[in-house]
Amino acid sequence: MGVITDSRIAIGAVYPEPVLVSGHLNGLGIKEVGTRVNDIVNSIFSSIDAKPLEDTHAPGDYKVKVARNLLTKALTEIASGSVQYIKAPVKDELIKWEFRDGVEYVGGDLVRVRVNVNGQWIEDLVEPRLLLLDFLRRHGFREVRRGCDEGKCGACTVLVDGRAVKSCMVPVVRVSGHSVTTIRGGLSKGMELHPIQRAFLEEYAMQCGYCTHGFMMVTQDYLTNIDPTANDDLLKLSIKNICRCTGYINIIKAIKKAAKYLQS
Structure with missing residues (x-):
């Protein structure tokens, strides 16, 4: 597997507006993402300058916890090769x-x-x-x-x-x-x-x-x-x-x- 040259991660349903974070995976090999997944996730959420949304569904801190767990799981699966996210699906697919x-x-x-x-x-x-x-x-x-x-x-x-x-x-x-x-x-x-x-x-x-x-x-x-x-x-x-x-x-x-x- 090659090196990631451009990365973007969108986080929704946690903050008042969807958040797009870019570049946190740039320069890393796919397998390297797996070995550094905790540091990557911490870096991503530390960079977000927004207060989690409190509503009838869940407290804000709980939403952040769920989002962190989901992102950790997704990055781990990508690094292991069990899920292929490299090719974006097109409309017909x-x-x-x-x-x-x-x-x-x-x-x-x-x-x-x-x-x-x-x-x-x-x-x-x-x-x-x-x-x-x-x-x-x-x-x-x-x-x-x-x-x-x-x-x-x-x-x-x-x-x-x-x-x-x-x-x-x-x-x-x-x-x-x-x-x-x-x-x-x-x-x-x-x-x-x-x-x-x-x-x-x-x-x-x-x-x-x-x-x-x-x-x-x-x-x-x-x-x-x-x-x-x-x-x-x-x-x-x-x-x-x-x-x-x-x-x-x-x-x-x-x-x-x-x-x-x-x-x-």
């Missing part, structure tokens, strides 16, 4: 990538996906970059709301195979062959209120109503798969959606009441 679960490349810029939404299989030709959120709204599931488009607010939350997913962060090709549930298929059963809907209504937890779909879906995942008792500590760690009306007290009350209804 990206489009022809073998998607999981039977996504079919049909030519041009399109792939064929097949998704089970609320018990109904929907097949469509889409661009590989199409988000699950846009796929659902395209097919009439307007109850799935567009919010921040950054995976923070959770207004777009749906269930994929029973687990809460922010649909603005997931390409539809990743869920082809899987089951997607919106509030229409997961909670609404004719005129009868689901226990979660009933609790939200009784505790006035809806506020303006825009993000209510997402809150109810993440609550269903939480009470079904994580903690049916709505323990205070687990609740704070598990429900990460944002209410712009500042209605958290009533939402917490509703989640606790829903837990009691589901256990009775």
Whole structure:
């Protein structure tokens, strides 16, 4: 293997803006990167003059720790020769990538996906970059709301195979062959209120109503798969959606009441 003449490393989702660091690998042999990986990673993060972003997902120091571990792993794999990052993929190669679960490349810029939404299989030709959120709204599931488009607010939350997913962060090709549930298929059963809907209504937890779909879906995942008792500590760690009306007290009350209804 030869010597690295030009290097650039992009770090995203850690600082307020993506950070590009250049030149830290210049002049090093590929194998030499492996022997000096810790010094390289320390040098890269020491050179970044920005404060880590604090948000609902994780503390800033935790984000830096995860990014450091991922970069260490990536550089180690490159040095070992187990991963080839030398040749950058071109557009055609990206489009022809073998998607999981039977996504079919049909030519041009399109792939064929097949998704089970609320018990109904929907097949469509889409661009590989199409988000699950846009796929659902395209097919009439307007109850799935567009919010921040950054995976923070959770207004777009749906269930994929029973687990809460922010649909603005997931390409539809990743869920082809899987089951997607919106509030229409997961909670609404004719005129009868689901226990979660009933609790939200009784505790006035809806506020303006825009993000209510997402809150109810993440609550269903939480009470079904994580903690049916709505323990205070687990609740704070598990429900990460944002209410712009500042209605958290009533939402917490509703989640606790829903837990009691589901256990009775």
